[in-house]
Amino acid sequence: KATVSVLYCDLSLKTPTNKMRCLLLACLAVWCMGCNTNDDCNGGGLCVQGTCKCDFGFKGAACEQVNFGASYKCGEGGLCLSYQFNTTSTWGGGVAKGDDGKYHMYGAMMNNNCTLGTWLSNSQVLHSVSDTVHGPYTPHDVSLGQLHPSTATWDGLTEHNPIIARAPNGTYLLYYMGSTATGAVSQNCTIDEKDLGSNTCSSNPASQPVCNQQIGLATSNSPNGPWERSKTPILSPGPAGAWDDQFVTNPTVHVFPNSSVLMVYKARSKENYNAMLTGVAFAEHWSGPYIRASPSVPFQVPSECEDSGMYYSEAQKTFRILMHCGCNYLYLWSKDGYNWKSTPQVPWCDITYTDGTTETLRRRERPQWIVDGTGKPIFLTNGVEGTTSHGGMTWTMATPINP
Numbered sequence: 236k237a238t239v240s241v242l243y244c245d246l247s248l249k250t251p252t253n254k255m256r257c258l259l260l261a262c263l264a265v266w267c268m269g270c271n272t273n274d275d276c277n278g279g280g281l282c283v284q285g286t287c288k289c290d291f292g293f294k295g296a297a298c299e300q301v302n303f304g305a306s307y308k309c310g311e312g313g314l315c316l317s318y319q320f321n322t323t324s325t326w327g328g329g330v331a332k333g334d335d336g337k338y339h340m341y342g343a344m345m346n347n348n349c350t351l352g353t354w355l356s357n358s359q360v361l362h363s364v365s366d367t368v369h370g371p372y373t374p375h376d377v378s379l380g381q382l383h384p385s386t387a388t389w390d391g392l393t394e395h396n397p398i399i400a401r402a403p404n405g406t407y408l409l410y411y412m413g414s415t416a417t418g419a420v421s422q423n424c425t426i427d428e429k430d431l432g433s434n435t436c437s438s439n440p441a442s443q444p445v446c447n448q449q450i451g452l453a454t455s456n457s458p459n460g461p462w463e464r465s466k467t468p469i470l471s472p473g474p475a476g477a478w479d480d481q482f483v484t485n486p487t488v489h490v491f492p493n494s495s496v497l498m499v500y501k502a503r504s505k506e507n508y509n510a511m512l513t514g515v516a517f518a519e520h521w522s523g524p525y526i527r528a529s530p531s532v533p534f535q536v537p538s539e540c541e542d543s544g545m546y547y548s549e550a551q552k553t554f555r556i557l558m559h560c561g562c563n564y565l566y567l568w569s570k571d572g573y574n575w576k577s578t579p580q581v582p583w584c585d586i587t588y589t590d591g592t593t594e595t596l597r598r599r600e601r602p603q604w605i606v607d608g609t610g611k612p613i614f615l616t617n618g619v620e621g622t623t624s625h626g627g628m629t630w631t632m633a634t635p636i637n638p
Contacts, residue, residue: 338370
């Protein structure tokens with residue numbers, strides 16, 4: 236304050252011109268400083284003497300962007316299938332480091348030679364393994380697959396968009412979306428393929444798997460299974476009139492040291508079906524029950540944004556999320572997991588690979604952080620669809636996060 240007064244204005248003068256001069260210079264001082272509090276650094280860094288000092292993995296004057304490196308090409312990193320398990324299409328995956336020292340990815344795989352368009356009838360959870368965090372990951376086994384008959388259980392037809400976490404006691408926690416539908420069966424896409432992904436719910440939702448999406452949990456003491464699937468969903472649609480009363484899907488979680496769990500999930504409502512909405516649930520123990528946040532309201536984010544991937548920065552005591560919004564990403568942060576702030580969207584479909592070549596992706600979705608043992612975000616995986624890579628089929632890309 237004294238600096239502004241001595242150099243440029245006299246705070247004791249009450250003339251309109253002088254008041255305006257002082258106000259303008261005060262605003263300029265704040266702008267030049269860059270930040271006043273840590274909140275001005277968007278949960279991605281600390282405000283130190285008026286300048287945001289960004290954490291590992293973040294950049295920008297206000298630490299508002301993720302500092303991505305060059306991505307690994309299909310076949311050089313991530314998961315890129317070439318008819319292993321009779322398919323070529325995957326769609327993102329979460330990674331956990333096992334007690335064996337290897338990295339274990341759990342991703343969505345469309346079986347029977349099908350493409351992503353059949354995710355409502357043909358998605359399974361594929362377990363793949365790598366000696367290095369970036370891959371390439373080698374398919375190992377199917378962790379969660381279709382059950383027969385598929386209508387006998389709530390998740391018998393499709394198991395999609397998995398994420399992996401570990402409980403404090405070491406248990407592997409595999410969260411996923413499951414669904415079934417009367418009369419629906421997995422397709423054999425060598426013969427025929429029908430795109431079920433664009434269907435909306437009609438007057439007969441029991442026959443449409445898109446209407447019956449719910450969130451489940453499978454557990455194991457080993458990354459190789461066997462997996463014990465929840466007999467009932469851990470989160471089902473909300474009551475009539477709620478923002479999530481049509482279906483719930485796409486979970487992402489943080490498991491606390493006391494075994495409680497914060498879950499962020501996507502949903503749609505019957506009343507506003509075209510809007511993708513995102514909200515929060517909490518469980519005092521990972522085994523459940525999972526209770527919606529109170530009051531139960533969705534995030535204030537654009538309705539085209541979805542696919543939350545979350546991790547917790549212990550150093551900053553901050554939850555961080557990435558969503559995709561078409562070919563942009565949206566970064567959000569929160570101190571308590573319930574009240575979230577976001578920064579402007581950033582384009583991310585123009586890719587530079589580690590060999591210097593480039594590609595413009597048609598789709599880049601399903602962001603999942605890979606965090607090292609110190610809590611730093613070191614890689615991000617995405618489900619992607621390229622213009623040239625993998626013959627236009629979907630695959631799972633790995634991208635390093637720079638300091």
